[in-house]
Amino acid sequence: MADDEPVDLNAWATPPGPFRLSWTEEVLRDALKYARRIEERPYEIFLQGSYANETNIDESSDVDLVVLLKLPFEENVDALDAHDITNFNERYEQDPYGWRQFRAAVIASLKESFFVHEGDKTAGIQDWDSLVRVPADILPAIEYRLYSGFPSPGHEIYEEGVFFRNGAQQPIVNFPKQHLARGRKKDFDTGRRFKQVVRIVKRLRRWAIKNNEMTKATIPPYFIECFLYNVPDGIYRSDTPAQAADGAIECLYEWCHDDRPAFEALPCQNGLIPIFGDGPDQWEAGRGVSAIDALSEAWAKLPK
Template identity: 25%
Template sequence: MKFTESMLNNYSQPLSNTEDQQCKNAINMVINSIKPLGFQEKSTSLEKMYSDTYSYYQVLESTSNNRKIKVFLQGSYANNTNVRTQSDVDIAVVEEDIFTTHYRQGVSDANYGFVNAQPRSQSFKDEIEIALTNTFGSDVSRENKSIKINGNSYRKDADAVPCRRYKDFSFDYYDNPTNYVGGIVINADSGEEIINYPEQHIRNGKEKNVATNHYYKKMVRIMKKMRYLMKDNGVSSASGVSSFALESLLWNIPNEYYLEFKDCRKVFMFSKLIEYLNSHSYALDTFKEANGIKLLCPNRDMLNNMKSFINSLITFYEYE
Protein backbone atom coordinates (compact mmCIF):
# COMPACT_ATOMS: atom_id res chain seq x y z
CA MET A 1 0.00 0.00 0.00
CA LYS A 2 1.41 3.40 -1.01
CA PHE A 3 1.50 6.31 1.43
CA THR A 4 2.08 10.00 0.82
CA GLU A 5 3.64 12.63 3.04
CA SER A 6 0.24 14.26 3.60
CA MET A 7 -1.21 10.93 4.76
CA LEU A 8 1.55 10.43 7.33
CA ASN A 9 1.26 14.04 8.47
CA ASN A 10 -2.40 13.34 9.18
CA TYR A 11 -1.65 10.08 11.01
CA SER A 12 0.95 11.78 13.21
CA GLN A 13 -1.36 14.47 14.60
CA PRO A 14 -1.68 14.62 18.42
CA LEU A 15 -4.72 14.74 20.67
CA SER A 16 -7.25 17.43 19.77
CA ASN A 17 -8.47 20.00 22.29
CA THR A 18 -11.90 18.38 22.25
CA GLU A 19 -10.48 14.94 23.07
CA ASP A 20 -8.31 16.45 25.79
CA GLN A 21 -11.38 17.95 27.46
CA GLN A 22 -13.30 14.67 27.12
CA CYS A 23 -10.43 12.88 28.88
CA LYS A 24 -10.52 15.43 31.70
CA ASN A 25 -14.27 14.99 31.97
CA ALA A 26 -13.90 11.21 32.20
CA ILE A 27 -11.32 11.26 34.98
CA ASN A 28 -13.20 13.96 36.90
CA MET A 29 -16.38 11.91 36.79
CA VAL A 30 -14.53 8.86 38.15
CA ILE A 31 -13.06 11.01 40.93
CA ASN A 32 -16.46 12.45 41.81
CA SER A 33 -17.92 8.93 41.91
CA ILE A 34 -15.32 7.83 44.47
CA LYS A 35 -15.67 10.81 46.79
CA PRO A 36 -18.95 9.56 48.40
CA LEU A 37 -16.91 6.62 49.78
CA GLY A 38 -15.45 9.16 52.22
CA PHE A 39 -12.68 10.79 50.19
CA GLN A 40 -11.74 14.32 49.28
CA GLU A 41 -9.27 15.75 46.78
CA LYS A 42 -5.81 16.63 48.04
CA SER A 43 -5.56 19.50 45.54
CA THR A 44 -8.19 21.76 44.02
CA SER A 45 -7.77 20.62 40.40
CA LEU A 46 -6.27 17.98 38.14
CA GLU A 47 -2.50 18.08 37.76
CA LYS A 48 -0.08 16.52 35.29
CA MET A 49 2.51 14.02 36.45
CA TYR A 50 4.82 15.22 33.67
CA SER A 51 4.68 18.28 31.44
CA ASP A 52 4.16 17.81 27.70
CA THR A 53 1.87 14.85 28.45
CA TYR A 54 -1.81 14.38 29.25
CA SER A 55 -1.01 12.44 32.41
CA TYR A 56 -3.73 14.04 34.52
CA TYR A 57 -4.03 12.81 38.08
CA GLN A 58 -5.63 13.53 41.41
CA VAL A 59 -4.89 12.16 44.89
CA LEU A 60 -7.88 11.42 47.13
CA GLU A 61 -7.54 11.15 50.90
CA SER A 62 -10.01 9.69 53.35
CA THR A 63 -11.80 12.12 55.63
CA SER A 64 -11.88 9.61 58.52
CA ASN A 65 -8.80 7.34 58.29
CA ASN A 66 -5.47 6.93 56.53
CA ARG A 67 -6.77 5.63 53.22
CA LYS A 68 -5.35 7.18 50.06
CA ILE A 69 -6.19 6.68 46.38
CA LYS A 70 -4.35 7.99 43.31
CA VAL A 71 -6.45 8.34 40.16
CA PHE A 72 -4.61 9.00 36.91
CA LEU A 73 -4.82 8.66 33.15
CA GLN A 74 -2.58 5.97 31.69
CA GLY A 75 -2.13 4.41 28.27
CA SER A 76 -2.22 6.10 24.88
CA TYR A 77 -4.19 9.19 25.93
CA ALA A 78 -1.90 9.94 28.88
CA ASN A 79 1.11 9.44 26.59
CA ASN A 80 -0.48 11.43 23.76
CA THR A 81 0.10 8.57 21.32
CA ASN A 82 -3.52 7.73 20.55
CA VAL A 83 -4.84 7.56 17.01
CA ARG A 84 -8.33 8.35 15.86
CA THR A 85 -9.52 4.75 15.94
CA GLN A 86 -8.64 4.46 19.65
CA SER A 87 -11.49 5.64 21.86
CA ASP A 88 -11.17 4.13 25.33
CA VAL A 89 -9.46 6.13 28.05
CA ASP A 90 -7.57 4.06 30.64
CA ILE A 91 -7.91 5.40 34.18
CA ALA A 92 -5.88 3.79 36.96
CA VAL A 93 -7.52 3.87 40.39
CA VAL A 94 -4.66 2.97 42.73
CA GLU A 95 -5.05 1.96 46.35
CA GLU A 96 -1.97 3.53 47.97
CA ASP A 97 -2.32 2.76 51.69
CA ILE A 98 -2.40 -1.01 51.12
CA PHE A 99 0.41 -2.19 48.87
CA THR A 100 2.21 -5.27 47.57
CA THR A 101 5.95 -5.59 48.15
CA HIS A 102 8.90 -7.43 46.64
CA TYR A 103 12.26 -7.79 48.39
CA ARG A 104 15.73 -9.12 47.74
CA GLN A 105 16.53 -12.50 49.25
CA GLY A 106 16.70 -12.55 53.05
CA VAL A 107 14.58 -9.42 53.53
CA SER A 108 10.97 -9.30 54.72
CA ASP A 109 8.27 -6.90 55.91
CA ALA A 110 9.90 -6.86 59.34
CA ASN A 111 12.98 -5.04 57.99
CA TYR A 112 10.76 -2.15 56.95
CA GLY A 113 8.27 -2.22 59.80
CA PHE A 114 5.39 -3.16 57.49
CA VAL A 115 2.46 -5.20 58.83
CA ASN A 116 -0.24 -7.18 57.05
CA ALA A 117 -3.36 -5.19 56.33
CA GLN A 118 -6.58 -6.24 57.96
CA PRO A 119 -9.00 -7.88 55.49
CA ARG A 120 -11.95 -5.78 54.38
CA SER A 121 -15.51 -6.89 53.86
CA GLN A 122 -15.30 -6.29 50.10
CA SER A 123 -12.49 -6.06 47.58
CA PHE A 124 -11.23 -2.71 46.34
CA LYS A 125 -12.54 -3.53 42.87
CA ASP A 126 -16.00 -4.30 44.30
CA GLU A 127 -15.93 -1.03 46.19
CA ILE A 128 -15.04 1.00 43.09
CA GLU A 129 -17.57 -0.86 40.94
CA ILE A 130 -20.39 -0.01 43.34
CA ALA A 131 -19.31 3.65 43.46
CA LEU A 132 -19.20 3.90 39.66
CA THR A 133 -22.55 2.13 39.27
CA ASN A 134 -24.13 4.57 41.71
CA THR A 135 -23.04 7.37 39.38
CA PHE A 136 -23.24 5.90 35.87
CA GLY A 137 -25.90 3.21 36.35
CA SER A 138 -26.30 0.87 33.39
CA ASP A 139 -23.37 2.51 31.59
CA VAL A 140 -21.08 0.47 33.86
CA SER A 141 -20.00 -3.11 33.18
CA ARG A 142 -17.43 -5.21 35.03
CA GLU A 143 -14.63 -6.78 33.01
CA ASN A 144 -11.80 -9.13 33.94
CA LYS A 145 -9.21 -6.43 34.65
CA SER A 146 -11.27 -3.26 34.68
CA ILE A 147 -14.65 -1.60 34.99
CA LYS A 148 -15.91 -0.16 31.72
CA ILE A 149 -17.87 3.10 31.60
CA ASN A 150 -19.67 3.87 28.35
CA GLY A 151 -19.02 7.38 27.09
CA ASN A 152 -21.13 10.06 25.47
CA SER A 153 -20.62 13.44 23.80
CA TYR A 154 -19.32 14.82 27.12
CA ARG A 155 -16.82 12.11 28.07
CA LYS A 156 -14.79 9.38 26.42
CA ASP A 157 -15.46 5.65 26.88
CA ALA A 158 -13.36 4.78 29.91
CA ASP A 159 -11.81 1.70 31.47
CA ALA A 160 -11.33 2.30 35.18
CA VAL A 161 -8.65 -0.08 36.49
CA PRO A 162 -8.83 -0.67 40.27
CA CYS A 163 -5.39 -1.74 41.44
CA ARG A 164 -2.91 -1.62 44.28
CA ARG A 165 0.47 0.06 44.61
CA TYR A 166 3.43 -2.25 43.95
CA LYS A 167 6.74 -1.51 45.70
CA ASP A 168 9.89 -3.30 44.57
CA PHE A 169 12.68 -2.95 47.15
CA SER A 170 15.06 -5.33 45.35
CA PHE A 171 17.74 -2.66 44.96
CA ASP A 172 17.36 -1.04 48.37
CA TYR A 173 20.16 -2.05 50.77
CA TYR A 174 19.36 0.37 53.59
CA ASP A 175 15.87 -0.77 54.61
CA ASN A 176 14.56 2.59 53.43
CA PRO A 177 10.74 2.41 53.04
CA THR A 178 10.80 5.21 50.46
CA ASN A 179 13.48 3.66 48.23
CA TYR A 180 11.51 1.45 45.86
CA VAL A 181 10.53 1.07 42.23
CA GLY A 182 6.82 1.76 42.15
CA GLY A 183 4.31 0.05 39.90
CA ILE A 184 0.73 -1.14 40.10
CA VAL A 185 -0.72 -4.61 40.72
CA ILE A 186 -3.95 -5.58 38.96
CA ASN A 187 -5.75 -8.57 40.46
CA ALA A 188 -7.93 -9.81 37.61
CA ASP A 189 -11.19 -11.62 38.27
CA SER A 190 -9.62 -14.66 36.58
CA GLY A 191 -7.09 -14.84 39.41
CA GLU A 192 -4.21 -13.51 37.31
CA GLU A 193 -1.92 -10.93 38.92
CA ILE A 194 -0.47 -8.32 36.53
CA ILE A 195 2.32 -5.91 37.48
CA ASN A 196 2.64 -2.82 35.29
CA TYR A 197 4.62 0.42 35.38
CA PRO A 198 2.44 3.10 33.74
CA GLU A 199 4.05 6.08 35.47
CA GLN A 200 7.52 5.12 34.24
CA HIS A 201 6.04 4.61 30.77
CA ILE A 202 4.71 8.16 30.75
CA ARG A 203 7.99 9.63 32.01
CA ASN A 204 10.16 7.65 29.58
CA GLY A 205 7.92 8.51 26.64
CA LYS A 206 8.14 12.21 27.42
CA GLU A 207 11.95 12.06 27.73
CA LYS A 208 12.26 10.06 24.49
CA ASN A 209 10.07 12.54 22.65
CA VAL A 210 12.14 15.53 23.77
CA ALA A 211 15.41 13.74 22.96
CA THR A 212 14.23 12.92 19.42
CA ASN A 213 13.10 16.45 18.56
CA HIS A 214 9.48 15.34 19.15
CA TYR A 215 9.56 12.75 16.37
CA TYR A 216 9.19 9.69 18.59
CA LYS A 217 5.49 10.16 19.36
CA LYS A 218 4.73 11.20 15.78
CA MET A 219 6.24 7.94 14.57
CA VAL A 220 4.34 6.00 17.25
CA ARG A 221 1.02 7.41 16.03
CA ILE A 222 1.95 6.51 12.45
CA MET A 223 2.94 2.98 13.51
CA LYS A 224 -0.33 2.47 15.38
CA LYS A 225 -2.30 3.69 12.37
CA MET A 226 -0.39 1.25 10.17
CA ARG A 227 -1.44 -1.59 12.44
CA TYR A 228 -5.12 -0.67 12.08
CA LEU A 229 -4.79 -0.32 8.31
CA MET A 230 -3.06 -3.69 8.09
CA LYS A 231 -5.88 -5.30 10.07
CA ASP A 232 -8.45 -3.65 7.79
CA ASN A 233 -6.59 -5.11 4.81
CA GLY A 234 -6.56 -8.63 6.21
CA VAL A 235 -2.92 -8.79 7.33
CA SER A 236 -3.18 -11.40 10.07
CA SER A 237 0.08 -10.53 11.85
CA ALA A 238 -1.36 -7.13 12.81
CA SER A 239 -3.66 -8.90 15.26
CA GLY A 240 -0.73 -10.55 17.02
CA VAL A 241 0.72 -7.34 18.49
CA SER A 242 -0.80 -4.58 20.61
CA SER A 243 -0.61 -0.82 20.17
CA PHE A 244 1.29 -0.67 23.45
CA ALA A 245 3.85 -3.17 22.12
CA LEU A 246 4.43 -1.07 19.00
CA GLU A 247 4.91 2.07 21.08
CA SER A 248 7.49 0.17 23.10
CA LEU A 249 9.08 -1.24 19.95
CA LEU A 250 9.85 2.27 18.67
CA TRP A 251 11.04 3.32 22.13
CA ASN A 252 13.94 0.88 21.76
CA ILE A 253 15.31 2.55 18.62
CA PRO A 254 18.27 4.77 19.60
CA ASN A 255 17.58 8.52 19.71
CA GLU A 256 20.35 9.29 17.24
CA TYR A 257 18.57 7.22 14.61
CA TYR A 258 15.56 9.56 14.79
CA LEU A 259 17.79 12.64 14.75
CA GLU A 260 19.72 11.38 11.72
CA PHE A 261 16.55 11.68 9.62
CA LYS A 262 14.89 14.67 11.34
CA ASP A 263 15.25 16.86 8.24
CA CYS A 264 13.77 14.22 5.94
CA ARG A 265 10.17 13.63 4.96
CA LYS A 266 8.15 11.53 7.40
CA VAL A 267 7.55 8.86 4.78
CA PHE A 268 11.30 8.39 4.50
CA MET A 269 11.98 8.51 8.24
CA PHE A 270 9.32 5.88 8.88
CA SER A 271 10.81 3.59 6.23
CA LYS A 272 14.25 3.89 7.86
CA LEU A 273 12.79 3.01 11.26
CA ILE A 274 11.22 -0.11 9.75
CA GLU A 275 14.58 -1.00 8.21
CA TYR A 276 16.24 -0.61 11.61
CA LEU A 277 13.73 -2.91 13.27
CA ASN A 278 14.13 -5.51 10.55
CA SER A 279 17.94 -5.46 10.68
CA HIS A 280 17.89 -5.67 14.50
CA SER A 281 15.23 -8.36 14.81
CA TYR A 282 17.93 -10.62 16.30
CA ALA A 283 17.90 -8.35 19.38
CA LEU A 284 14.14 -8.22 19.95
CA ASP A 285 14.41 -10.55 22.93
CA THR A 286 16.44 -7.83 24.71
CA PHE A 287 14.03 -4.97 23.95
CA LYS A 288 12.16 -3.48 26.91
CA GLU A 289 8.68 -2.10 27.25
CA ALA A 290 8.58 1.70 27.20
CA ASN A 291 8.65 1.63 31.01
CA GLY A 292 12.26 0.40 30.75
CA ILE A 293 11.62 -2.43 33.23
CA LYS A 294 9.74 -5.35 31.67
CA LEU A 295 10.83 -7.27 28.58
CA LEU A 296 8.83 -6.45 25.47
CA CYS A 297 8.79 -10.06 24.23
CA PRO A 298 9.17 -12.27 27.33
CA ASN A 299 8.23 -15.51 25.58
CA ARG A 300 8.74 -17.23 22.24
CA ASP A 301 5.18 -16.62 20.98
CA MET A 302 5.37 -12.86 21.56
CA LEU A 303 8.80 -12.74 19.94
CA ASN A 304 7.58 -14.60 16.86
CA ASN A 305 4.47 -12.40 16.65
CA MET A 306 6.60 -9.26 16.69
CA LYS A 307 8.97 -10.57 14.03
CA SER A 308 6.01 -11.57 11.87
CA PHE A 309 4.49 -8.10 12.20
CA ILE A 310 7.74 -6.38 11.21
CA ASN A 311 8.09 -8.64 8.17
CA SER A 312 4.51 -7.90 7.12
CA LEU A 313 4.99 -4.15 7.62
CA ILE A 314 7.99 -4.16 5.29
CA THR A 315 5.80 -5.58 2.55
CA PHE A 316 2.74 -3.46 3.39
CA TYR A 317 4.44 -0.06 3.58
CA GLU A 318 5.44 1.78 0.42
CA TYR A 319 5.75 5.52 -0.03
CA GLU A 320 5.72 8.10 -2.78
Protein backbone atom coordinates in the same frame (compact mmCIF):
# COMPACT_ATOMS: atom_id res chain seq x y z
CA MET B 1 -7.43 -5.14 -2.66
CA ALA B 2 -5.56 -2.45 -0.78
CA ASP B 3 -6.72 1.15 -0.85
CA ASP B 4 -4.60 2.95 -3.48
CA GLU B 5 -5.35 6.46 -2.21
CA PRO B 6 -2.02 8.06 -1.21
CA VAL B 7 -1.78 8.87 2.47
CA ASP B 8 -0.48 12.09 3.99
CA LEU B 9 2.17 10.90 6.44
CA ASN B 10 2.56 14.38 7.91
CA ALA B 11 -1.13 14.23 8.81
CA TRP B 12 -0.68 10.73 10.20
CA ALA B 13 2.09 12.05 12.47
CA THR B 14 -0.16 14.76 13.90
CA PRO B 15 -2.19 14.16 17.08
CA PRO B 16 -5.97 14.62 17.01
CA GLY B 17 -7.55 17.76 18.40
CA PRO B 18 -7.32 18.74 22.08
CA PHE B 19 -9.50 16.97 24.62
CA ARG B 20 -10.27 18.00 28.18
CA LEU B 21 -9.19 14.83 29.92
CA SER B 22 -9.78 16.51 33.27
CA TRP B 23 -13.53 16.31 32.70
CA THR B 24 -13.45 12.51 32.72
CA GLU B 25 -11.06 12.37 35.67
CA GLU B 26 -13.10 14.85 37.73
CA VAL B 27 -16.38 13.00 37.11
CA LEU B 28 -14.76 9.73 38.18
CA ARG B 29 -13.27 11.31 41.30
CA ASP B 30 -16.68 12.77 42.24
CA ALA B 31 -18.37 9.39 41.76
CA LEU B 32 -15.92 7.65 44.09
CA LYS B 33 -16.34 10.35 46.73
CA TYR B 34 -20.13 10.19 46.43
CA ALA B 35 -20.22 6.43 47.04
CA ARG B 36 -17.95 6.75 50.13
CA ARG B 37 -16.85 3.11 49.94
CA ILE B 38 -13.12 3.82 49.72
CA GLU B 39 -12.88 7.24 51.38
CA GLU B 40 -10.92 5.87 54.36
CA ARG B 41 -8.32 4.29 52.10
CA PRO B 42 -5.51 6.33 50.50
CA TYR B 43 -5.84 6.16 46.73
CA GLU B 44 -4.71 7.99 43.63
CA ILE B 45 -6.29 8.49 40.20
CA PHE B 46 -4.08 8.96 37.16
CA LEU B 47 -4.12 8.56 33.41
CA GLN B 48 -2.32 5.85 31.50
CA GLY B 49 -2.39 4.65 27.92
CA SER B 50 -2.39 6.57 24.66
CA TYR B 51 -4.10 9.74 25.94
CA ALA B 52 -1.59 10.11 28.76
CA ASN B 53 1.29 9.31 26.39
CA GLU B 54 -0.07 11.66 23.70
CA THR B 55 0.08 8.86 21.14
CA ASN B 56 -3.66 8.46 20.60
CA ILE B 57 -4.84 8.69 17.00
CA ASP B 58 -8.54 9.26 17.74
CA GLU B 59 -10.40 11.88 19.72
CA SER B 60 -13.04 9.25 20.54
CA SER B 61 -10.86 6.37 21.75
CA ASP B 62 -11.36 5.27 25.34
CA VAL B 63 -9.59 7.11 28.14
CA ASP B 64 -7.59 4.79 30.43
CA LEU B 65 -7.64 5.71 34.12
CA VAL B 66 -6.06 3.91 37.06
CA VAL B 67 -7.61 4.00 40.53
CA LEU B 68 -4.61 3.01 42.64
CA LEU B 69 -4.79 1.95 46.28
CA LYS B 70 -1.64 3.26 47.99
CA LEU B 71 -1.76 1.22 51.21
CA PRO B 72 -1.53 -1.70 51.67
CA PHE B 73 0.64 -2.61 48.68
CA GLU B 74 2.18 -5.62 46.95
CA GLU B 75 5.95 -5.84 47.01
CA ASN B 76 8.95 -7.62 45.54
CA VAL B 77 11.78 -7.76 48.07
CA ASP B 78 13.95 -10.33 46.28
CA ALA B 79 16.83 -7.84 45.98
CA LEU B 80 16.91 -7.03 49.72
CA ASP B 81 19.44 -8.56 52.09
CA ALA B 82 18.60 -9.77 55.60
CA HIS B 83 19.26 -6.34 57.15
CA ASP B 84 16.96 -4.62 54.66
CA ILE B 85 14.25 -7.25 55.17
CA THR B 86 14.36 -6.55 58.91
CA ASN B 87 13.88 -2.83 58.24
CA PHE B 88 10.97 -3.60 55.92
CA ASN B 89 9.26 -5.75 58.55
CA GLU B 90 9.77 -3.06 61.20
CA ARG B 91 8.22 -0.44 58.95
CA TYR B 92 5.14 -2.30 57.68
CA GLU B 93 2.54 -4.66 59.13
CA GLN B 94 0.34 -7.15 57.29
CA ASP B 95 -3.10 -5.85 56.26
CA PRO B 96 -5.81 -8.32 55.18
CA TYR B 97 -7.33 -5.71 52.86
CA GLY B 98 -6.08 -6.16 49.31
CA TRP B 99 -6.73 -5.88 45.60
CA ARG B 100 -9.90 -8.00 45.52
CA GLN B 101 -11.64 -5.97 48.22
CA PHE B 102 -10.51 -2.69 46.68
CA ARG B 103 -11.63 -3.68 43.19
CA ALA B 104 -15.04 -4.75 44.49
CA ALA B 105 -15.45 -1.42 46.31
CA VAL B 106 -14.42 0.60 43.25
CA ILE B 107 -16.77 -1.33 40.92
CA ALA B 108 -19.68 -0.96 43.35
CA SER B 109 -18.96 2.77 43.62
CA LEU B 110 -18.89 3.19 39.84
CA LYS B 111 -22.22 1.40 39.44
CA GLU B 112 -23.92 4.08 41.53
CA SER B 113 -23.11 6.72 38.90
CA PHE B 114 -22.32 4.96 35.59
CA PHE B 115 -23.24 2.17 33.26
CA VAL B 116 -20.44 -0.31 33.98
CA HIS B 117 -19.17 -3.14 31.80
CA GLU B 118 -16.70 -5.38 33.62
CA GLY B 119 -13.92 -6.65 31.36
CA ASP B 120 -10.93 -8.94 31.81
CA LYS B 121 -8.84 -6.25 33.50
CA THR B 122 -10.77 -2.99 33.46
CA ALA B 123 -14.29 -1.70 33.99
CA GLY B 124 -15.69 0.30 31.10
CA ILE B 125 -17.92 3.21 32.09
CA GLN B 126 -20.33 5.47 30.26
CA ASP B 127 -22.11 8.34 31.95
CA TRP B 128 -25.89 8.51 32.03
CA ASP B 129 -25.99 12.23 31.22
CA SER B 130 -22.96 12.31 28.86
CA LEU B 131 -20.72 14.32 31.19
CA VAL B 132 -17.99 11.88 30.28
CA ARG B 133 -17.22 12.99 26.74
CA VAL B 134 -15.74 9.66 25.69
CA PRO B 135 -16.00 6.19 27.26
CA ALA B 136 -13.43 5.42 29.92
CA ASP B 137 -11.73 2.19 30.99
CA ILE B 138 -11.06 2.11 34.72
CA LEU B 139 -8.34 -0.14 36.15
CA PRO B 140 -8.65 -0.77 39.90
CA ALA B 141 -5.15 -1.62 41.10
CA ILE B 142 -2.98 -1.50 44.19
CA GLU B 143 0.51 -0.08 44.44
CA TYR B 144 3.38 -2.43 43.65
CA ARG B 145 6.88 -1.78 44.95
CA LEU B 146 9.96 -3.27 43.32
CA TYR B 147 12.52 -2.80 46.09
CA SER B 148 16.23 -2.32 45.52
CA GLY B 149 17.13 -1.19 49.04
CA PHE B 150 15.80 -0.54 52.56
CA PRO B 151 18.86 0.76 54.46
CA SER B 152 16.81 2.00 57.44
CA PRO B 153 13.16 1.86 58.54
CA GLY B 154 12.69 5.42 57.30
CA HIS B 155 14.65 5.07 54.06
CA GLU B 156 13.35 2.77 51.32
CA ILE B 157 14.32 2.57 47.64
CA TYR B 158 11.88 1.15 45.12
CA GLU B 159 10.19 1.54 41.75
CA GLU B 160 6.46 2.16 42.02
CA GLY B 161 4.19 0.11 39.80
CA VAL B 162 0.64 -1.21 39.74
CA PHE B 163 -0.63 -4.68 40.66
CA PHE B 164 -3.89 -6.28 39.57
CA ARG B 165 -5.27 -9.59 38.32
CA ASN B 166 -6.90 -10.49 35.04
CA GLY B 167 -10.10 -12.48 34.62
CA ALA B 168 -8.19 -15.73 35.08
CA GLN B 169 -6.82 -14.34 38.37
CA GLN B 170 -3.27 -14.23 37.04
CA PRO B 171 -1.22 -11.52 38.79
CA ILE B 172 -0.07 -8.68 36.53
CA VAL B 173 2.48 -5.99 37.32
CA ASN B 174 3.13 -2.93 35.19
CA PHE B 175 4.87 0.42 35.50
CA PRO B 176 2.73 3.03 33.70
CA LYS B 177 4.37 6.07 35.29
CA GLN B 178 7.81 4.98 34.11
CA HIS B 179 6.36 4.25 30.65
CA LEU B 180 5.01 7.80 30.51
CA ALA B 181 8.20 9.47 31.80
CA ARG B 182 10.53 7.54 29.49
CA GLY B 183 8.29 8.22 26.50
CA ARG B 184 8.38 11.95 27.19
CA LYS B 185 12.17 11.91 27.48
CA LYS B 186 12.52 9.88 24.28
CA ASP B 187 10.29 12.33 22.45
CA PHE B 188 12.39 15.27 23.69
CA ASP B 189 15.67 13.55 22.85
CA THR B 190 14.49 12.84 19.29
CA GLY B 191 13.27 16.35 18.54
CA ARG B 192 9.61 15.32 18.96
CA ARG B 193 9.94 12.66 16.26
CA PHE B 194 9.36 9.61 18.49
CA LYS B 195 5.67 10.19 19.16
CA GLN B 196 5.11 11.29 15.57
CA VAL B 197 6.42 7.91 14.40
CA VAL B 198 4.31 6.07 16.98
CA ARG B 199 1.20 7.75 15.56
CA ILE B 200 2.26 6.93 12.00
CA VAL B 201 2.80 3.26 12.80
CA LYS B 202 -0.46 3.03 14.74
CA ARG B 203 -2.26 4.47 11.72
CA LEU B 204 -0.32 2.05 9.50
CA ARG B 205 -1.72 -0.77 11.64
CA ARG B 206 -5.23 0.58 11.16
CA TRP B 207 -4.72 0.88 7.40
CA ALA B 208 -3.37 -2.69 7.25
CA ILE B 209 -6.34 -4.05 9.20
CA LYS B 210 -8.78 -2.21 6.95
CA ASN B 211 -7.06 -3.64 3.87
CA ASN B 212 -6.78 -7.18 5.26
CA GLU B 213 -2.99 -7.03 5.55
CA MET B 214 -3.16 -7.97 9.25
CA THR B 215 -5.65 -8.46 12.07
CA LYS B 216 -6.07 -6.54 15.31
CA ALA B 217 -4.35 -9.41 17.11
CA THR B 218 -1.22 -9.17 14.95
CA ILE B 219 0.25 -6.44 17.15
CA PRO B 220 -1.49 -4.48 19.93
CA PRO B 221 -0.79 -0.71 19.99
CA TYR B 222 1.05 -1.02 23.32
CA PHE B 223 3.72 -3.24 21.76
CA ILE B 224 4.07 -0.88 18.79
CA GLU B 225 5.10 1.82 21.24
CA CYS B 226 7.46 -0.50 23.13
CA PHE B 227 9.20 -1.70 19.96
CA LEU B 228 9.60 1.83 18.63
CA TYR B 229 10.95 3.04 21.98
CA ASN B 230 13.94 0.72 21.55
CA VAL B 231 14.92 2.17 18.16
CA PRO B 232 18.08 4.31 18.61
CA ASP B 233 17.47 8.05 18.90
CA GLY B 234 19.65 8.86 15.90
CA ILE B 235 17.29 7.07 13.52
CA TYR B 236 14.48 9.41 14.56
CA ARG B 237 16.52 12.54 13.88
CA SER B 238 15.48 12.60 10.22
CA ASP B 239 14.28 15.48 8.07
CA THR B 240 10.66 14.31 7.99
CA PRO B 241 8.37 12.07 10.06
CA ALA B 242 8.07 9.75 7.05
CA GLN B 243 11.85 9.28 6.87
CA ALA B 244 11.99 8.63 10.60
CA ALA B 245 9.21 6.03 10.36
CA ASP B 246 10.94 4.34 7.43
CA GLY B 247 14.19 4.13 9.37
CA ALA B 248 12.49 2.85 12.52
CA ILE B 249 10.61 0.07 10.72
CA GLU B 250 13.76 -0.96 8.83
CA CYS B 251 15.74 -0.99 12.09
CA LEU B 252 13.23 -3.29 13.79
CA TYR B 253 13.09 -5.60 10.77
CA GLU B 254 16.87 -5.95 10.66
CA TRP B 255 17.02 -6.37 14.42
CA CYS B 256 14.62 -9.30 14.57
CA HIS B 257 16.21 -11.09 11.59
CA ASP B 258 19.92 -10.27 11.97
CA ASP B 259 20.32 -10.08 15.77
CA ARG B 260 17.62 -12.28 17.25
CA PRO B 261 19.15 -12.49 20.77
CA ALA B 262 19.21 -8.68 21.07
CA PHE B 263 15.64 -8.49 19.72
CA GLU B 264 14.41 -11.05 22.23
CA ALA B 265 16.02 -9.07 25.08
CA LEU B 266 14.21 -5.80 24.30
CA PRO B 267 12.54 -4.17 27.32
CA CYS B 268 9.13 -2.56 27.42
CA GLN B 269 9.07 1.23 27.37
CA ASN B 270 8.97 1.27 31.17
CA GLY B 271 12.50 -0.19 31.15
CA LEU B 272 11.68 -2.70 33.89
CA ILE B 273 9.85 -5.56 32.17
CA PRO B 274 11.03 -7.48 29.08
CA ILE B 275 8.68 -7.44 26.09
CA PHE B 276 9.07 -11.20 25.70
CA GLY B 277 8.44 -13.77 28.39
CA ASP B 278 5.83 -16.10 29.82
CA GLY B 279 3.93 -13.52 31.88
CA PRO B 280 0.26 -12.83 31.10
CA ASP B 281 1.14 -9.40 29.68
CA GLN B 282 4.26 -10.50 27.78
CA TRP B 283 4.75 -11.86 24.28
CA GLU B 284 6.32 -14.93 22.70
CA ALA B 285 9.33 -13.88 20.60
CA GLY B 286 8.15 -15.62 17.44
CA ARG B 287 4.95 -13.62 17.58
CA GLY B 288 7.01 -10.45 17.83
CA VAL B 289 8.96 -11.35 14.70
CA SER B 290 5.72 -12.04 12.83
CA ALA B 291 4.36 -8.66 13.94
CA ILE B 292 7.44 -6.78 12.72
CA ASP B 293 7.27 -8.68 9.40
CA ALA B 294 3.61 -7.70 9.01
CA LEU B 295 4.34 -4.03 9.75
CA SER B 296 7.24 -4.03 7.29
CA GLU B 297 5.11 -5.58 4.55
CA ALA B 298 2.28 -3.13 5.20
CA TRP B 299 4.72 -0.19 5.08
CA ALA B 300 6.04 -1.39 1.72
CA LYS B 301 2.50 -1.63 0.31
CA LEU B 302 1.28 1.66 1.76
CA PRO B 303 0.63 4.21 -1.03
CA LYS B 304 2.73 7.21 -0.02
